[in-house]
Amino acid sequence: MQTTRPVLSVVVPMYDEEDVLPIFLERMHPLLDGLGLGYELVVVDDGSRDRTAALLTSASADWPELRLVRLLRNSGHQAALSAGFQLARGEYLVTIDADLQDPPEVIAELLATARKDDVDVVYGVRSDRSSDSWAKRTTARLYYRLMCRLVGRDLPFDAGDFRLVSRRVVDAVNQLPEDGRVFRLVIPWLGFPSAEVKYVRAERAAGSTKYTVSKMFRLAFDSLTAFSAAPLRLATWLGLLGGLLSVGVVLAALAIKLTGRSIPGWTSTVLAVGTIGALQLLCLGLLGEYVARLFQASQRRPQFMIGYDSLEDPGHHSYAEALDDAAAEAVSDRATDHG
Incomplete structure (x- = not known):
């Protein structure tokens, strides 16, 4: 050599x-x-x-x-x-x-x-x-x-x-x-x-x-x-979207209640809870990836x-x-x- x-x-x-x-x-x-x-x-x-x-x-x-x-x-x-x-x-x-x-x-x-x-x-x-x-x-x-x-x-x-x-x-x-x-x-x-x-x-x-x-x-x-911090910003926007969907569901539920056309809404409830829950889990997962990178960096391996x-x-x-x-x-x- x-x-x-x-x-x-x-x-x-x-x-x-x-x-x-x-x-x-x-x-x-x-x-x-x-x-x-x-x-x-x-x-x-x-x-x-x-x-x-x-x-x-x-x-x-x-x-x-x-x-x-x-x-x-x-x-x-x-x-x-x-x-x-x-x-x-x-x-x-x-x-x-x-x-x-x-x-x-x-x-x-x-x-x-x-x-x-x-x-x-x-x-x-x-x-x-x-x-x-x-x-x-x-x-x-x-x-x-x-x-x-x-x-x-x-x-x-x-x-x-x-x-x-x-x-x-x-x-x-x-x-x-x-x-x-x-x-x-x-x-x-x-x-x-x-x-x-x-x-x-x-x-x-x-x-x-x-x-x-x-x-x-x-x-x-x-x-x-x-x-890029884009996934974190995506989590923020998804959180805002989830909040708007929640507001929309609440307003729709109140409108239906006030008009007297209220019926048991099992499907809509499950849909709303499932959508918001999925968005929350996605946001937590994205945050977790960044926390994991910080944890690995802190170990200095x-x-x-x-x-x-x-x-x-x-x-x-x-x-x-x-x-x-x-x-x-x-x-x-x-x-x-x-x-």
Whole structure:
């Protein structure tokens, strides 16, 4: 592993990617070597349960620029990116996923654009998402439209976590005090000069996606609560609406009583109570989400814990053997549980 600061750091978060990993490494190695500059490939293993870390450790024996950082536990995609931001040493940093849906060949164009236009951020923008399912394209479109309204028009539409940033941006992000940051919102919010490079999104090269529907909804909700007080204002407006509905129900009940057409109103009573109760519970839930974020922030627990960094322990081949044994034991345990 080189000791001087590289020009480029490529940060790749991985979680259970042993199926796609050989294809990823075979494609990435000659591509980065062909750039003709000093680089490091920082792979952040987010607590994988398969042989991802073992395969990476073995590959690093013949690839000194490959740096393995392993988190002690699965902390999430954005936390893995945060670890990469903290540890990367390059003058420029590129983040990319391991599934090869974002083509690594675009990295050279990102770097060339940053230098030519003298900008600090270059977003990889998906010009064609036909490889994604209809549901994913639709939910992504809704997400970006919502975020653009809440965060501002500086948010690039259809730009995920495939981007290049300068050292200035890396240092600025690392100085932010907040935990649970969402990078696709934080970086546009900083306001550094930026440009875009469009590319066609490909299909996943191998394996299955680890970004489930529940994780996508979690990302959307984290984005919303981390960057906007709109849900709290929504709770206020819903409370006002509930109050107006209550006043309307009372006035209607009095009018019916005064006209002598009063009848037992079980349905209307249940409807009114149910509507107001639902609004109250929704408002309490929204308030609870913000209180939960305050509670987590008050605990001051680190977003991630680093268990291993090959830069600090080069040539430790016994670590690969230990990882192989641990992965085999985990696979055996899961097989036993399913049996």
